[in-house]
Amino acid sequence: MAKQNYHVILFPFPAHGHITPHLALQARLHQYHPNLTITLVSTPRNIASIRSSLPPTSPLQLHSLPFCPADYGLLSDSESTEDLPSGQFGTFLFALESVCPAFDHFITETSKQSSVCIISDMLLGWTLDVAHKHHAFHSSFMGTSAFGGAVFLSVMMNLPHNHSDSDPLTLPEYPGVLVPRSQLAAHILTASQTDPSTVLTQKLLSTLYKTDALLVNTTEYLDPIGICMLKKTHNLPVIPIGPLVGSSYSSIPTSERESNIFEWLDLHPGASVLYISFGSQDSIQKSQMMELALGLEASGRPFIWVIRPPLGYNAKDEFKDEWLPDGFEKRMKEENRGFFVHGWAPQIAILSHKSIGAFLSHCGWNSVLESLNSGVPIIGWPLQAEQPFNVTLLVDLGVCVEVARGKLETSEVKKGKVADTIEVVMGDNEKGQDMREKANKISEMMKETWKGESCSSAKGLAELLKLIKRVTNN
Template structure:
């Protein structure tokens, strides 16, 4: 019998492609043939093609295939609606490509590629979803199409609590921005996508059983999707960049790592907010003042404020930060422009706390490094992640004021709390346990290894 072939199909954008690459590496380790089919519409400014080329060079064992597809012609529509239209318009290209392959044993869809279910059904290929966020977010998302029609828009409810089956209470304002207004196109698109996910044969989640037992219990008991069966959920994570190879294209070690080498163990606060995390000049000033008054060492990745990024792609630190700040803190702080090799930094023994936007990849990297988090969510599902990290998992604290503006005093207080207090020590102890449980999950015989073996078997057999 020949090698089984699984086709992975990410949504638009590099942020959706990278988790699929980590999934592909995992499937390859289990002896499968893997192809990542990437939609390449004409309006992506060649970003996708360049990212695919870079990832293909770094992962020669993975086959990448670009599928040229028309972009949505509705230029006035919201980007979320345009994205859905483009994904739907890519169906003929996907169909043609799948037909060209000798055999396809399973199709693994990004959570937003729901219209590809129609292609899979037509060709008789088992279709699964890969949900690159938390199982807790999946539980809320799957229930949203059933729950939302019965209540006012979240934007009208403010701090009022909303309740999803089997999950902790959530403030309405912490629900993702895309679903705040139930009459808007983005919300209608998301509800359509979440409603179709249960049509898949199963959902792979980048998490592990021990971390999210409450959400998994809700999903398994069927309360999230009333009136129909919930697909099997396979927790196969954490799938994260191991940080062993530098991400620099020239292969040189980033200067911040050499700086960290010279710092004492667990002494540095690392601040990094993802590829889209940018703050106003006023907010940058407050962060700087808070770091300075805390007295702790820090490594801080700074981007230009959003409104300045086109004109100043590289931030002018002297202008943006308080006068004399860089000079006064030069013996205990390092400010890096735009980018740091985060996977390597979080694993460095000098780092003792992580101020993060709560993106799920960043969260898993912190857990794998036993690193306490100070949550400053910015966009997407990050506010939901914050709730689960702080209230459910108890491995993080919240930077109060994140909804609008965080004061210097709050930065100072939270840095000291994690680095100096008994509460910070307890966070570190809980994270040491979480790290141990994560490593157990991905070992031979661990829950995530067992789950991926079961998934592969179900894909090969075409069973539910």
């Protein structure tokens, strides 16, 4: 007899940008389906961090899987991408598979009591084998846009790309999509099936074509072409369940440092401040940082910059003045033109502040959704993975202008273009006004997707539950 209670197991990839939407997903699942039991699994340090951030009344259960990164030549505390030295991502992917036996045991025990549904990150494809072993429902979660994810998948599954000099590249699955080589990181351009890391990545991503359903953190309104692309190439349900933005986050400052941020923002008029961040773990070259700073000064616009050491330096080291133009940080502070955040910043709260007028972003999909949810247009500087393809989508939507591309030394960044682009997006001109209007319209549409059970994303969750019941009852 089929079990009537359902236990949803969430397994995000160990990175801040992957964990955040999984937490938002569990909040929505509990909101619309409160009888579900939901457990998030991860490694010990990640579980401890998540536990400390949850409210005492959270119904989310947490389960820790033993993990020994030192066994793979990693630092003993390397349990998330934020803790990885440069160049060790491939090793981290290999190491993560070591938690599979513990995950298998957890699913074995859970299956004795409930019908299990595994929702795992797109980079944890080996969870599909565990699901099949236990006849459990399995869904892969794409934290990217549908368009960005579809193009990135095609790029990665059709290696190598160094067999010709053609530029742009054409994709077998999507002949209408042209990919300039400048949108691809160097390691992708040179990757081949002889590289163990590439082989593993392709193996993990291939499960996106074999899972029971593909969940995508997007909406039909934002991303119709991308959703159609995924449906064309994946013979399985593709369910948009976004925007999954950290709606449970409070905008009330929780520390003196955060209070200082908002006190500074309160001093500036509405839509006058540029917010700058390259995500929770990435940075740019020192020379690029110099040009960006010079462009900011030339623009005359106030800005708040979440800044970390440039590439090639330890991200946790103290920031050095020599990485910026002489006297730049001191000068910007004295003129009340710049506020520098060294470390973590409450991004959602900052973007929702009335003084923010634009976001200079790496265009990771979480940052994009957080920006558009607040009606803030974007200045795009994509760095890696699917980010350049997100920019393509955003430019087509009319809410983004690309200022630079990539983090290689050869990626051109000029202070004049930085200043000019800031003026286009934030200035009193037709283009800037149009971008702001479109961003505000998208913000309204994004909020509508979660207003009641009849709205699109709530329907997506209902479709997911029907699939779970159908698969687990067979």
